[in-house]
Amino acid sequence: MTRKIRSWIYSLSFVGVVAAGVVTASGAAGDSAHGSLALTFLWIAVILLAAKLGGLVEKFGQPAVLGELVIGVILGNLVLLGIHTFEPILEDGIIKFLAELGVVILLFQIGLESNVRQMKEVGMSAFLVAIIGVVLPFVLGTYVVGPWFMPGLEPAAYLFLGAALTATSVGITARVFKDLKKLHIPEAQIVLGAAVIDDVLGLVILAVVSAIVTVGAVSLGMIGWILAKAILFLVGSIVLGQLLAPWLGKMFAKIQTGIGMKFTLAVIVCLVFAYLAQVIGLAAIVGAFAAGLILDPVHFRYFKDPHVVRDIKKAMKDAHAKNITIKEVEDAIEHHSERHIEDLIEPLAYFLVPIFFVLTGMEVSLAALFDGRVILVALAISVVAILGKLVAGAVAGKGVNKWMIGIGMVPRGEVGLIFASIGKGLGVISDELFSVIVIMVIVTTLVTPPILNVMLKKHKV
Amino acid sequence: MTRKIRSWIYSLSFVGVVAAGVVTASGAAGDSAHGSLALTFLWIAVILLAAKLGGLVEKFGQPAVLGELVIGVILGNLVLLGIHTFEPILEDGIIKFLAELGVVILLFQIGLESNVRQMKEVGMSAFLVAIIGVVLPFVLGTYVVGPWFMPGLEPAAYLFLGAALTATSVGITARVFKDLKKLHIPEAQIVLGAAVIDDVLGLVILAVVSAIVTVGAVSLGMIGWILAKAILFLVGSIVLGQLLAPWLGKMFAKIQTGIGMKFTLAVIVCLVFAYLAQVIGLAAIVGAFAAGLILDPVHFRYFKDPHVVRDIKKAMKDAHAKNITIKEVEDAIEHHSERHIEDLIEPLAYFLVPIFFVLTGMEVSLAALFDGRVILVALAISVVAILGKLVAGAVAGKGVNKWMIGIGMVPRGEVGLIFASIGKGLGVISDELFSVIVIMVIVTTLVTPPILNVMLKKHKV
Numbered sequence: 001m002t003r004k005i006r007s008w009i010y011s012l013s014f015v016g017v018v019a020a021g022v023v024t025a026s027g028a029a030g031d032s033a034h035g036s037l038a039l040t041f042l043w044i045a046v047i048l049l050a051a052k053l054g055g056l057v058e059k060f061g062q063p064a065v066l067g068e069l070v071i072g073v074i075l076g077n078l079v080l081l082g083i084h085t086f087e088p089i090l091e092d093g094i095i096k097f098l099a100e101l102g103v104v105i106l107l108f109q110i111g112l113e114s115n116v117r118q119m120k121e122v123g124m125s126a127f128l129v130a131i132i133g134v135v136l137p138f139v140l141g142t143y144v145v146g147p148w149f150m151p152g153l154e155p156a157a158y159l160f161l162g163a164a165l166t167a168t169s170v171g172i173t174a175r176v177f178k179d180l181k182k183l184h185i186p187e188a189q190i191v192l193g194a195a196v197i198d199d200v201l202g203l204v205i206l207a208v209v210s211a212i213v214t215v216g217a218v219s220l221g222m223i224g225w226i227l228a229k230a231i232l233f234l235v236g237s238i239v240l241g242q243l244l245a246p247w248l249g250k251m252f253a254k255i256q257t258g259i260g261m262k263f264t265l266a267v268i269v270c271l272v273f274a275y276l277a278q279v280i281g282l283a284a285i286v287g288a289f290a291a292g293l294i295l296d297p298v299h300f301r302y303f304k305d306p307h308v309v310r311d312i313k314k315a316m317k318d319a320h321a322k323n324i325t326i327k328e329v330e331d332a333i334e335h336h337s338e339r340h341i342e343d344l345i346e347p348l349a350y351f352l353v354p355i356f357f358v359l360t361g362m363e364v365s366l367a368a369l370f371d372g373r374v375i376l377v378a379l380a381i382s383v384v385a386i387l388g389k390l391v392a393g394a395v396a397g398k399g400v401n402k403w404m405i406g407i408g409m410v411p412r413g414e415v416g417l418i419f420a421s422i423g424k425g426l427g428v429i430s431d432e433l434f435s436v437i438v439i440m441v442i443v444t445t446l447v448t449p450p451i452l453n454v455m456l457k458k459h460k461v
Numbered sequence: 462m463t464r465k466i467r468s469w470i471y472s473l474s475f476v477g478v479v480a481a482g483v484v485t486a487s488g489a490a491g492d493s494a495h496g497s498l499a500l501t502f503l504w505i506a507v508i509l510l511a512a513k514l515g516g517l518v519e520k521f522g523q524p525a526v527l528g529e530l531v532i533g534v535i536l537g538n539l540v541l542l543g544i545h546t547f548e549p550i551l552e553d554g555i556i557k558f559l560a561e562l563g564v565v566i567l568l569f570q571i572g573l574e575s576n577v578r579q580m581k582e583v584g585m586s587a588f589l590v591a592i593i594g595v596v597l598p599f600v601l602g603t604y605v606v607g608p609w610f611m612p613g614l615e616p617a618a619y620l621f622l623g624a625a626l627t628a629t630s631v632g633i634t635a636r637v638f639k640d641l642k643k644l645h646i647p648e649a650q651i652v653l654g655a656a657v658i659d660d661v662l663g664l665v666i667l668a669v670v671s672a673i674v675t676v677g678a679v680s681l682g683m684i685g686w687i688l689a690k691a692i693l694f695l696v697g698s699i700v701l702g703q704l705l706a707p708w709l710g711k712m713f714a715k716i717q718t719g720i721g722m723k724f725t726l727a728v729i730v731c732l733v734f735a736y737l738a739q740v741i742g743l744a745a746i747v748g749a750f751a752a753g754l755i756l757d758p759v760h761f762r763y764f765k766d767p768h769v770v771r772d773i774k775k776a777m778k779d780a781h782a783k784n785i786t787i788k789e790v791e792d793a794i795e796h797h798s799e800r801h802i803e804d805l806i807e808p809l810a811y812f813l814v815p816i817f818f819v820l821t822g823m824e825v826s827l828a829a830l831f832d833g834r835v836i837l838v839a840l841a842i843s844v845v846a847i848l849g850k851l852v853a854g855a856v857a858g859k860g861v862n863k864w865m866i867g868i869g870m871v872p873r874g875e876v877g878l879i880f881a882s883i884g885k886g887l888g889v890i891s892d893e894l895f896s897v898i899v900i901m902v903i904v905t906t907l908v909t910p911p912i913l914n915v916m917l918k919k920h921k922v
Binding site (some may be wrong): 018037038039040041044048049051052055056058059093097101102104224252255259260261263264265267268271274275278302323328344345346347349350351354406421 | 473519556565720724729740809812889
């Protein structure tokens with residue numbers, strides 16, 4: 001037996017063990033409370049396994065998030081083939097909570113990757129691209145393609161469609177530039193800057209739109225108040241955060257200086273802000289983003305990571321470099337070896353974020369697509385989504401490749417999905433419209449990497 | 462205004478923000494489904510904040526777990542002062558799930574820290590100490606102090622009391638030796654080895670006792686079957702795991718080689734084993750421990766951590782050590798800089814494990830202690846718990862400090878609490894007995910670090 005065959009047999013037997021678990025699970029409905037907790041363990045394992053299998057799309061140059069969505073769509077639509085095994089996942093309240101927590105953690109991460117100083121440095125170019133890239137798709141979605149292609153829906157549904165068209169996914173765009181080592185070119189800088197501004201504008205729009213739906217407010221004064229509240233919350237958290245965060249870090253460091261404290265402090269701030277945002281009528285993710293924005297690594301300089309330092313010291317010893325400049329090297333390494341707060345949050349995100357995307361995929365009803373009209377509408381809206389961002393790219397300053405900037409802004413990614421799922425949660429977005437938005441996200445996410453890939457490889461630096 | 466005063470004002474204002482949140486929360490009962498998710502965010506933040514404040518006990522040389530328990534006891538018993546603010550935490554199903562997941566992750570960690578080879582290397586000494594240290598407290602608890610001091614309970618209650626007396630907490634003991642840099646002395650090695658064996662024996666006892674309670678079986682054949690099943694499961698997972706794990710690692714590494722895959726694969730294995738253990742009638746934590754045991758770092762050699770390598774390379778550059786043996790140093794560092802699977806699981810544990818301990822503390826009813834008899838019983842059982850382990854220490858081989866080994870075995874820590882909380886979940890352990898066990902755990906955990914501290918400082922190496 002060759003090694004290769006044996007390795008496949010082993011792998012298949014693992015999948016078999018999981019499958020056996022799933023079969024046992026589906027036969028054990030109506031379990032005791034304790035048993036159902038264990039069942040939730042199994043469903044989480046199934047979701048994570050599915051997400052990782054979806055990650056195979058990376059082999060074809062596609063972002064992992066796309067694979068997670070697609071595998072979710074497959075799992076959720078196995079009912080069309082008469083397979084009801086995975087239906088309980090959608091009814092599990094705990095998994096729903098974990099998905100919600102996942103998206104909060106994701107926006108916290110995006111906030112952590114941005115920071116206030118960086119946002120100030122973003123030039124006029126990025127600002128213009130961001131504004132046009134938000135306003136144009138929003139107006140087109142809400143007042144043109146929405147009412148044209150899907151007439152008869154309530155106005156709030158069009159608002160959510162427009163909102164879902166505004167966001168740019170920082171993650172996907174940054175990933176493509178990074179993978180090709182082109183993060184430093186001006187086009188990349190403008191796209192990233194604009195994407196960060198887009199995030200903030202998108203979240204403000206989300207807050208306004210959500211509030212309009214919840215409170216039913218459409219008066220200008222009301223919109224103004226919501227807008228003011230959203231901006232006040234963001235600006236307020238940033239100002240308060242800038243004042244508070246350093247002292248907070250110092251105080252907590254007096255209890256413990258380990259990375260456990262660093263991590264826990266960050267999570268506490270994230271959760272409290274998510275809660276407060278919800279209390280004052282904004283989405284929890286707005287709070288999580290604000291929390292990430294104000295937590296700058298510098299506030300965590302009191303916390304050290306003993307693991308890395310230990311490993312490196314051992315490595316230094318092994319390197320037989322003992323008597324040569326070792327002190328210098330050691331000092332410098334010690335300075336750089338603190339584990340960043342982003343790195344600490346990452347495992348939590350690995351655990352929770354895929355649950356959100358796979359679950360979002362599972363909520364897509366392929367049955368809705370048997371209607372040729374829905375597919376046409378989805379494609380039309382995707383075209384609008386792409387055109388809106390290409391026009392935005394055209395307002396970028398001189399001396400840069402405007403097409404590249406436009407294409408870089410196209411992927412809607414996670415933020416668009418978050419809008420759709422909040423709209424669905426509020427009962428504003430129908431299954432049909434939800435499917436249309438998800439298809440738009442899939443299309444915009446799918447077309448960007450290959451096109452950008454070709455453009456960047458032509459690009460000479 | 463001095464810096465110190467100002468830093469306190471800032472800290473207090475943060476606590477104020479959290480407090481304001483809590484007050485808002487307690488006024489907002491009967492929220493919508495979406496709102497109650499946000500409320501759960503707040504409760505998690507409160508629990509984590511409380512846990513970290515409890516961590517202040519480390520300043521007094523006590524392990525953090527003790528502080529988490531004590532702060533939980535305080536939060537849970539504020540009702541005695543008429544403060545009902547935190548009562549909803551105990552009724553939140555999602556927090557209960559997170560606590561359960563936390564203890565699964567904790568046992569997975571303990572399993573990861575042990576491994577099969579290490580367990581084989583543990584000498585006869587450690588084995589004898591472990592056996593005596595399990596059998597003696599179990600027999601004393603089940604047949605002597607239990608029936609003597611708390612007569613009239615059902616036999617299963619005494620079984621759980623005995624079981625809770627068996628376990629040694631690896632974490633606390635190892636921590637004390639490590640903090641004083643004495644992990645290498647033979648006494649430390651024997652205690653750690655015995656503690657690992659204790660974990661396994663304890664888990665087998667837990668499986669047997671749980672099954673007796675659930676199935677109501679007391680026949681010898683039945684016990685034998687449960688014992689066989691437990692051992693078969695453990696041995697089976699180990700054998701299967703040793704065969705499967707390397708291939709599994711290789712296969713998944715073909716999808717992705719990042720630390721995300723490494724982390725996710727480990728979590729999937731942990732959750733699937735936890736589920737399977739539950740399905741065949743063992744506790745979920747037995748499965749999680751087995752999963753940790755079989756996942757040896759070596760199976761993850763296909764996964765690399767780009768962050769650490771990047772940071773180190775930058776550090777090397779800054780160190781001005783450019784042209785001197787830098788290649789050698791770099792190679793050695795790259796070899797050592799892979800982030801261990803334990804380090805990746807750690808943040809998840811930081812998030813979930815304190816929820817278990819704070820919640821366990823909250824379930825302690827101080828009202829039960831107004832009864833002087835209960836306090837006396839708790840103290841009597843604590844004395845038995847300590848004596849049982851001291852006798853176990855006496856059977857250690859020659860040339861070592863037997864008292865030190867005995868004392869090192871004393872803390873019951875998390876495993877004792879897990880037994881108590883499972884017993885409570887099964888309805889076998891009354892509030893009174895639960896409180897007695899928690900007090901025993903607190904006492905044994907509290908006395909160990911200071912005594913061991915003094916002994917180790919006298920110890921000359």
